[in-house]
Amino acid sequence: MSTKPLLLLLVAAAIALHASTPKCAIASDCTRDSTGLVPLMDLGPGSYLGAQGGLYPLGSNQRPPAHTAAGISIANAITPLDTLGSPDPNGRIVLISIGMSNTTQEFQAFIPKANAASRRNPRVLIVDCAVGGQAANVIRNPNAAYWDSVSARLSRAGSSNAQVQVVWLKEANASPTGAFPASSETLRTNLTSIVRILKQKLPNVRLAYLTSRIYAGYATTNLNPEPYAYESGFAVKWLIESQIRGDSLNYDSQRGPVEAPWLSWGPYLWADGMQPRSDGLTWPCSYFAADGTHPALGARNLVADSLLASFERDSTTTPWFITTVTAVSEAHGTGRRRITRVYPVPASRVLSVDAAFGSGGPGTLRLYSASGKLVASSPLPGSTTGTTTLRLDVSRLSSGVYYLDYREERDSRAPIGRRIVIAR
CATH class of the missing domain: 2.60.40.3080 (Immunoglobulin-like)
Structure with missing residues (x-):
């Protein structure tokens, strides 16, 4: 790998970090604790500016059964691999993050929680490959230096591109402009490019779980304020629905060339500030950094806990993320059971x-x-x-x-x- 692209990436990340670091002149606006927007999961078959709600087709929050069955089949086939990508019972099942500054901050909170989880499969290796400043409009380019950094981080973790099988993807466009739905269509287009790149760069990737932005009503910069944070949920929804319809992004080798991993929602985490959504989720201003955009400790932990719960409970993640329960050895007693x-x-x-x-x-x-x-x-x-x-x-x-x-x-x-x- 050339050191020049990686150096450029580190410089870009440092500039982005400097730009997004809270300054004394920047302070979140805690008075904006609600926008009046309705979370996709609560919008259901209703609509926002003509776009139907729900996380999945027809306003539903449930994955279509056929898509779930396909995901379960893939999950059941996931097995530890060596660094060359060959099955190895002593190998690893590698889960990585892909995304921007919010993604890495939240995933860094997730990793120790996941590693400490008593039911986590010990063969699962979790590596944070998200980088600050690397928004969707940057990493949509397969030649972006970001993809070299993914390889470098995997190498430092004792892994490789060929060992990765699962991705958590959380992205947004930096400083978006324009009205809905065009702005969300732009993000959806970028996400489409990214999931294709995942398959190109990570040949054994099988599953990808997506999360859209959390609340950004307190934001006081144009980095990714409301309603763009809310509308990013539609970009994820449309991307997944496109794969479900079979329009593009094929994941099944029986249907032709594989273009992308199987896609699904991870945790959907947008709620309207302090207005509780149907499951009670709220976003206090204290959970955010001074710019109102990046997560402080409260938001990082909330996202991390939600992500861990998703991996521990989703029927397409538990076959590989959770330790398999097997029969206890009969070392004593006369009964046979x-x-x-x-x-x-x-x-x-x-x-x-x-x-x-x-x-x-x-x-x-x-x-x-x-x-x-x-x-x-x-x-x-x-x-x-x-x-x-x-x-x-x-x-x-x-x-x-x-x-x-x-x-x-x-x-x-x-x-x-x-x-x-x-x-x-």
């Missing part, structure tokens, strides 16, 4: 479990959500021995990853566990 088969997976209506029960007496088969909530259970009669088929009704459960376990009352060993997927 194991789950021999769980089907169908993914399940949609009824989950069947073939299990060999021991002599531990009555027990319970339980199904938990990814957050640990008990959502279904079935008692095991004390007379049950040998192999038995049990069935759980999962028809009312939403799509996602769930955890199945059973324990016999007189057996002191840990529950036998199994991870399953429910898809609609």
Whole structure:
């Protein structure tokens, strides 16, 4: 890699950092704690200046089932790779960030939280590849020095471009101009170029999760104020919808040349300042730096926590991000117990479990959500021995990853566990 492009990038980043560093003359305007705009997730089938809301097509906040099923299939195929990109059980599943200053600040808060998460797959390596000043209108160019910095950061982390399989992408255009929808179409066009570049630069990238801007009503510069921060959500929405429709950005080699990774929303985090959205999210002025645009510690932690929750719960991330639950070794006792088969997976209506029960007496088969909530259970009669088929009704459960376990009352060993997927 030439040192000249990287040097130019470092100079550009330093200039951008200097320009965006809060000065005494710059102060956020904490009186602007609401704009009257409606978050996309609350707008639903309603519209903003003629554009339908919702995160996905038809004003829905739920990924279309077929797109989710495709994502789950890809996620289940993700396996650790070596630095040459070949499968290696001792390799890594590399997750990186791509984006600008806000992205790196938020991802730097995410990394220690994710690394400390008890359920994180230890084979997952997380690398921050976002750089201050590298807005969408800069990195849309495949020859931009930014892409050399991505390779350099991966190398310093002991990884490589060929090892990356998952991306968190958060971008915006610096100092946008023009009216909606043209300004958002410009961002969507730039994002389209970026996700294509991801596949060119990172040959094994499979999944990309996007997040739009957080609230910018307190901003006192033209870097990315409202309503552009709000409208960036439409650019992400339109990008993902284009792939869902099959218009472009093919991710399936069975349908032709692969142009991009599979795309989905990560956490959607725009809320109207101190006006709570439907899930209660607000953005206090104290969460922002002095320019009202960049995140202070409060905003960084909120984004980081939301991102971690998304990776721990999304049915397309848990197969590779969460440690697989396997049967506990039977090192002691005379009872023989194991789950021999769980089907169908993914399940949609009824989950069947073939299990060999021991002599531990009555027990319970339980199904938990990814957050640990008990959502279904079935008692095991004390007379049950040998192999038995049990069935759980999962028809009312939403799509996602769930955890199945059973324990016999007189057996002191840990529950036998199994991870399953429910898809609609």
